[in-house]
Amino acid sequence: MKKLIALLLAAVMTLSLAACGSGDEAKNSDDTKNADSSTEDSDQAQEPEDEGDNAEAEGDDASGEPYKAAFLVNGNLGDKSFYDSANEGLTRLKEDLGADAFDFKVEEMGGDPADEANWEPTLLDYCDTGEYDVIVIGTWQMYDALLSAYKMYPDQKFIFFDEPFDFEAEGNPDNIFNMMFKQNEVSYLVGAGAALMTTSSEIEGIDPANSIIGFLGGMDGVLINDFLVGYIQGAKDVNPDIQVAVAYVGDYIDSAKGKDLSLAQFQNGADVSFNVAGNAGLGLIEAASESGKYAFGVDSDQAALLPDYAASIPSSALKNIGNALYLAIQEDMAGTLAYGTTKSYGFAEGGVGLVMDAHYEEILPESIRTKLAELQESIVNGEIEVKSAYSMSTEEVAEVVNSVKIQ
């Protein structure tokens, strides 16, 4: 009996830990990230715009106080991706506008289960000071905290990123700006790239005979499936006969399991895969490296971060949250930020991007690169509309996945 109780306890612990673990990681991985290298192109594109906003910001300045933002991180900086990207965007804005026009404070609230209880009180404390023009928070984990905060402080403005805010259900509050990222767009490009690669005879280690590609997701949720739906659409558009081996790790931490799942995909004919599974996705990258195959990176420029495995990583899908914040806050300074609405940042807005550097050019032959550039162009000008899992039912997503399953 005693043993049984011990056993049950162990089982409960396992489950609860698994739950905590995945929740913890979700923000790290899903709520995807960005590497500095990719932002450069878009920075340049923004320059003229910046100057215009500069003038306006200076105009505000005359009235005294700088515009102040608080960025509450439900995790820690130093993740080399998601939160660091946001921090980088704010830092860049401060540098560009000057500290007397824009200032911000970052509060690292910690991401461990034990820290979660502090998130909401911290948010309310910040609202209570009334010092900040805008409070920036993000990820689904902060949703409940935001729900209580925006009601208690109707005059406080919030930017809420990477989780859709249900404006209708909440009675259309006008103090929240919801910032979303079109990961499906960049994922479309990755899918097309993978599909083109797997039948190419120009790339080392690829068997052009079959057209199978892989996908490794963290958990079966809307955000991961948003990546997946775009990935499949892109792959199908360039090769209607494409087959996609889809696997989910079940969490975002079990890299060893991610590696096993990926090895099974590669052994069954996949040549290229895409990891959207946080740290578990590192297992895919190792598996690709060991099998002499390829894996696309996600969140950050993983080829740059993992030099030992770079030869297996043609490119990475990025979410440039820093860019989006940079733009949104300037809009807010000018008074044109559309509070009470959701805005999605895609290719056109510089919110997402595919790393296209020298390393990318080295691995992918020119024909594929040209095609991908064309596809990106078509997405930007609206010729291609990428489906999103956010506007699909679970059944519709399953239908898309099943249409490309290996027979």
Added chain:
Amino acid sequence: MLNGIFSVEFVNSILRATTPILFATMASSVAAKAGICNMALEGMMLLSALFGVLFSALGGGIFGAATGLSQFASFGVGFLLTVLVGGIIGMIFAFCILQMKADEILAAIALNLVASGGTIMLLMAVTGEKGASNAIASVAAPKVTIPLIESIPVLGKILSGQNLLTWLSLLSVVVMHLFLYKTPMGLKIRAVGENKDAAESVGISAKKVQYIALTISGMLASMGGFYLSGGYMNMFTRDMAAGRGYIALAASSMGADTPIGGFLVSILFGIAQAVANLMQLTTIPMQLIQMIPYLTTLIGLGVYSYVRMKRRKRLLQSE
């Protein structure tokens, strides 16, 4: 799917999934035989996974990480140091619950939490990264190729080319069985686990015996942890133990805390995991597939309890 199951790779994936659990199951068995539920396995594995990377990199610095003898030497240094530290962690855990009389479950939870946060902190201190240890050039455990056997079709590919630690984990089952049932110390451990007071009445120091059992437990768990980052994967990633310590606890319990029983259950878990991995390639809904390892545990527990209940009834009747 069927092709997948009858392939050499499938057997290999079972062994990959089993190895870390098997080490931890042995660790759990020896502690349980001494009357302690070692719930800290998870944390011990996680800490050792990081130490494995750090120490084998240290070894690599001394001997070089090239293949062959120098790889073996680097791995050897890393492995021995990791196991040593694993033993020390086991001792610290023993100190907490035996000397300081902390509750063993609470102490274990504390150790697991420390491991989760502590590994990230240590990783951050050493590499400046928080997620993975890719910046450290660690040396993985070498694979063992057996010259003649290698050329036998199918069987040769299974027997040869396995990770050294996989062999070691299988060996640990035999060693633990002999240790617990054929040596005086093993007898003492079992006696203490069975009835502490009775054991003390015949002059056995229960505390000393439990210290030894937990040290061995820590060493075995650290071997499992080393395998995670230096065999299964070639780097440390945060929280990479991912519940394997708890699974091992269940495996050990289901195997009646005997090495042989624990071994069989670990293999069962390994098979369940490997089948689930393969089945993700099919059109069966993923949610059902992810249930398989847990369902196996549940069914296994049910069968185990049923058999035990029957046996107890029979015993009562015979009395």
